[in-house]
Amino acid sequence: MANAVAAPAKSKKRSKLQNDTGWAVLMLGPNLLGFLLFMLGPVVATLFLSFTEYDLIAPLKFIGLQNYIEMFQDEIVGQTLLNTFIYTILTVPVGMCLSLILAVLLDQDLAIRRFYRAVYFLPSITSMVAVAVVWQWIYNPEFGLLNYVFSVVGLPQMKWLSSSSTSLISIAIVGIWKSLGYNMLLFLSGLQGISTTYYEASELDGANKLQQFWYVTVPMLRPTIFFVFVMSIISSFQVFDSVMLMTKGGPGRSSSVLVHYLYQNAFQYFRMGYACAIAYLLFAVVLIITLCNMRFEKKMRDIY
Amino acid sequence: MTNIHAFGRTYTPKQMILRIISHVILLFGALTMLMPFIWMLSTSFKSLGEVFVFPPTMFGERIVWENYTKISSRFDYFRYFMNSIKVSVWVVAFQLFTSAMAGFAFSRLQFRFREQIFLLYLATMMVPIHVTIIPNFIQMTFYGVVNTLWSLMIPPMVSAFGTFLMRQFFLTVPRELDEAAKIDGCTPFGIFIRILLPMAGSTIATLAIFCFMNTWNDYFTPLIYISEQRQYTLPLGLAGMKGSYSTDWPVLMAATSLSILPVLVAFLLAQDAFVKGIMLSGMKD
Known part of the structure; x- marks a missing residue:
């Protein structure tokens, strides 16, 4: 039934x-x-x-594994990979520190917070093409704004994008400038999640602002800091537009990054297979960072 | 200690000093962020002779409006602008439509392999575009649409990220609402159109802005697919102009200013929605 x-x-x-x-x-x-x-x-x-x-x-x-074998012997892959690492090291720590400081300063009930937010965010909504054109003008060795500022402050005149020793740094500066507001907002939303009771308690214990920053803000913000860190690394490994627009990887190969070499192989030398092998190298790096992130995040959650 | 009254509040002297220091740093930072834009505008109103002087000046002798009228003779701004509009409007419309429907399916419909398929969507969200661009290029060549706007319009009609976002929103809507409609004889599509979609306004707006910004500013995809000038979008056109008129900085800066204008106006009108939309890109990359 x-x-x-x-x-x-x-x-x-x-x-x-x-x-x-x-x-x-x-x-x-x-x-x-x-x-x-x-x-x-x-x-x-x-x-x-x-x-x-x-x-x-x-x-x-x-052709089997030949592309991969060639890739590991290719000096240009080595150099572009190194340049990508250098770009990451130049942009991520500086960009994160600056945006964290700005976020902490902005996390008060300042009257014109909306104004600041809009201003810092402006580069993030601007297309990389427009940004690159303007910065190339700023970096102009003879009539550019930056060399003028340098001459006023008494610093030496630089060739910026057109010298192999400074081209990558110049691109990194633009990268920091463009993503600063975005990272700042990520930090700001993290800061707003920290309860004010922690600050009040630490104030009763006699902590000053700097101590509060180190012992309250930074530990409480750790998940956000880590998130921004991982996102910044992943996106800096994929840097291409700014390089292509401002230096085309030059002078020489001084500012050529991994994706730029991928682009050249695929769409200039028409070596599609080889370019795909490089794409998988990039993919592997991004995958490893993401997986580390997941593992690490789990560990962090266990600890805190 | 005397307290200071300012901006309708009371501060201790120490608080006041901290506040002033904050403002000084923030203002200095803001000026650094704005300087390239100011420099761009100032150059766009100078004559060619005033640009090539050292030390540079902030303002020229008079405002040279001609730089803006000269743009059209060197740069097919209107055509590129219309191409960009065409691509962006199409992509936003289709992406919203396909994402909302699929998001509904993933959150409300019962079918086999639902979770497995969704997991695949999640997994591809972190794949860099550089990993998929080569097969997509070969595919577009095969369809014969390379060098036409279709190559920019077809692949992004679907977005894993948009689907994910819509699904997440629909999951927050209580099921009692659609259960009631189901009892009244409403089909799943009816529930989607009449009940869930009207509630998704802010999520759709956020996704729309995010998608529009990405498409409008996109340089990489047009660089790969488009080589014929008539099919250029605005970023590609501007980059091309930089290549061919690299010394006429005033006209170049005028063209750059104009290219920023549409997004800038939209940003100033809907700052909060914009900020929300762009913050999403962090989840995407």
């Missing part, structure tokens, strides 16, 4: 499931098709292409 009652209910549930599947095909279908064609498919296709030689014209040739 009990079975007889349960059976129709089960079949009813199944028919409802089938019903939903029809709707799911209709509503998710177009999205899923695009997702498979332009996102998931290409991720797999890039891996496949990385084992081939392909120039868009001659038929595709399967």
Whole structure:
């Protein structure tokens, strides 16, 4: 008897499931098709292409691991990878410190906070192309604003983007400037999550502002700091637009980064297979950072 | 100790000093952030002769409006602008539509492999665009749409991130609402259109701004797909102009100022929505 009652209910549930599947095909279908064609498919296709030689014209040739072997022997990969590391080291710590300081200063009930927020955020909404054009003018060795400021302060005149010793630093400065407001806002939202009771308690214990910063703000903000850190590293590893626009990797290879070399291989030398191998190198780095992030975050949660 | 009254509040002298220091640092920072923009505008109103002087001056002798009228003779601003509008409007419209529908499906419909498919969406969100661009380029060549705006309009019609965002929103809406509609005989699509979509206004606005900004400012994708000048979008056109007229800084700065204008106006009108929209990109990358 009990079975007889349960059976129709089960079949009813199944028919409802089938019903939903029809709707799911209709509503998710177009999205899923695009997702498979332009996102998931290409991720797999890039891996496949990385084992081939392909120039868009001659038929595709399967060459096994040769692209990867070449990649590990390629001095240019080494140099562009090094440049990417240097860019990361130049931008991430400085950018994070500056934006954290600004966020802490802004986290008071200042009357014109909206104004500051808008101003600091302005570079983030501006296209990299516009930013690059303006900064190239600022960096102009003869008539640029920056060299003028340097001459007033008594610093030596620099060649900025057109010297191989300063090109990468110049690009890094633009990178810091552009993402400062964005990082500042991330910190600001983290700061607003810290309860004021911690500050009140530390004040009763006689802590000054600097001590409060070190012993209350920084530990409480640790998850945000870590999030910003990981995001900054991932995005600095993908730097390309600013390099392409301001120096095209030059002079020489002094400011060429990994994605720039990928771009050159794919769309200038038409070595699609080799470029795909480089793409997977980039992918591996980003993946490792993300996985470390997940592991580390879990550990952090256990500790705090 | 005497307290200081300012801005309708009372401060101790120590608080006041801290406040002043804060303001000085923040103001100095703000000036640094704004300087490139000010310099851009000031250069755009100078004559060519006034630009090539050292030390540079902040203002020229008179305002040279001609730099702005000269743009059109060197730079097909209107065409690039219209191309950018076309691509951005199309991408935003389709991305919102496909994301909202799929987000609904992932949050409300029962079907096989739902969680597994969604996990795939999540996994691709962190994949850099540089990893997928080569097969996509080959694919677009195969369809014969390279060098047309279609190559910029087709792939971003779907966004894993947008789908994720819409799903997350729909999950916050209590199910009792759609259960009631279901009893009244409403189909899942009806529930989506009549009940859930009207509630998603702010999420849709945020996603729309985020998507518009990314498309409007995008340099990388057009660089890959478009080489014919007539099909340039604004960023590509501006970059091309920098290449061919690299010494006429006033006109170049005028063109740059104009290219920033649409996003700037939108930003000033809807600052909060913008900030929210761009903060999302952190979750995406």
